[in-house]
Amino acid sequence: MNIHCLQRAFSSASSSLVPLQLPSPMDTHFWYVLPEEVKSASLVNEYLGLLSPCERDNVLSMRGDQLKKSALLARVLVRTTIARYTNFQVDPKSLKFTKNRYGKPGVDWQTEDGWLPPSLHFNISHTSSLIACGVTVDSPIGIDVEEKSRRLNNHILAFARRYFSSCELEHLTVISDPEIQRQEFMKLWTLKEAYVKALGRGFSAAPFKTFTIRFKAPTRGNCLSTDKATEASEIIVESFGDPKNLTSNWQFALVELAGSHYAAICIERAKTIEGGNFSVPMKLTVRRTIPFVEDESVSENSVVAIGGQLCINDHIH
Amino acid sequence: MASVIGTSVSMSSLSSSFKPSLVLTSRTNLKSISFSINGKRFPVLRSLPGRLQVSCAAKPETVNKVCEIVKKQLALPDNSTVTGESKFAALGADSLDTVEIVMGLEEHFGISVEEDSAQSIATVQDAADLIEDLVAKKT
Secondary structure: OOHHHHHHHHHOOOOOOOOOOOOOOOEEEEEEEOHHHOOOHHHHHHHHOOOOHHHHHHHHOOOOHHHHHHHHHHHHHHHHHHHHOOOOOOOHHHOOEEEOOOOOEEEOOOOOOOOOOOOEEEEEEEOOOOEEEEEEEOOOEEEEEEEOOOOOOOOHHHHHHHHOOHHHHHHHHOOOOHHHHHHHHHHHHHHHHHHHHHHOOOHHHOOHHHEEEEEEOOOOOOOOOOOOEOOOOEEEEEEOOOOHHHHOOEEEEEEEEOOOEEEEEEEEOOOOOOOOOOOOOEEEEEEEEEOOOEEEEOOOOOEEEEEOOEEEEOOOO | OEEEEOOEEEEOOOOOOOOOEEEEOOOOOOOEEEEEEOOEEOOEEEEEOOEEEEEOOOOHHHHHHHHHHHHHHOOOOOOOOOOOOOEHHHHOOOHHHHHHHHHHHHHHHOOOOOHHHHHOOOEHHHHHHHHHHHHHHHO
């Protein structure tokens, strides 16, 4: 199929996906969609048309309309997001996916002569109210989003005693305000999930109890761009039984999205950095989208950095 | 007592006063048959490709308890249909829900579930089978 056919196929959608340059190394692009903003039945039908038969069956097997919708949007977000970075070479419907032996999804590029697929990594996370997809180049990525207001059915400390490390349990135990304790719990949960998903070796490779996520006082980072930098605490992971230099390969960011969600992002540090003390902040670009309808770079109020050394970019080039 | 020899089943030493009832699970391909006599469970035949494997399917009471805990965690209405076949993901359980459900099951049944076992639970039946496995190992 030549490129002109693909361009026609693209513009038959209500509006085309603008092709984008790949993120540079250490850039993370973070896309999210809010199901409540997807209202049109014809749009939902268009979205269904993008899915593989297997994906469609899976969406329809979900119990209830809300779950069906978020399952649908998760697939749509992944497909349309990845397609953006292929410079019109691949349309969202034709993407094929595969899983590594631990179940982590990846793209199964169908390469034609002369075309090198981009070295993209991606990871999805969804709640009923927000679906997100993080994209990087050359770096494994894991993300997790949760509603800030989510409540556990179990008692927080009982849960932490059972599933978190003893350091994390201690961190939570000393918090006297129950609401703050709950929020700190959710932050830890999302960060731990993001880490395990970034590792991509299944949950048994890094059981939650065997590693600690904690916030460290900020070190003097060197933000390479003129965009807003944060002096937030560094987030680090320490793993029992793993040599320290392995866990220091992972970099975290924690943001609050749209005032309602925590989003944790974990990526592997670039291997070219020499010397242990120099740390490059993660450059994060956040976009709210309704695929084929609109993309919006989110305002400062919509993305608030909570932890990790990061620069939040205003625009994608 | 049903026993398995090769690919045939022989019902040896089964008292004539028992009337076994054959329970077929509703799957598209007949994969498991269980014998239930007076509410006691008996070995199950599962035909996996190339071989027969004997394992025990969970008691209905266990499955029902799992359904109850799942419904509560996911705040499903009482009249919603949750059965052994129900998939956690299809009911809307995310990873935090699954972990909370496992915690509830651990507390109720007095067992401890390994993290990788917990992650491999896809259906209510999986959870019930795992519980009974762990309970049996305990005693």
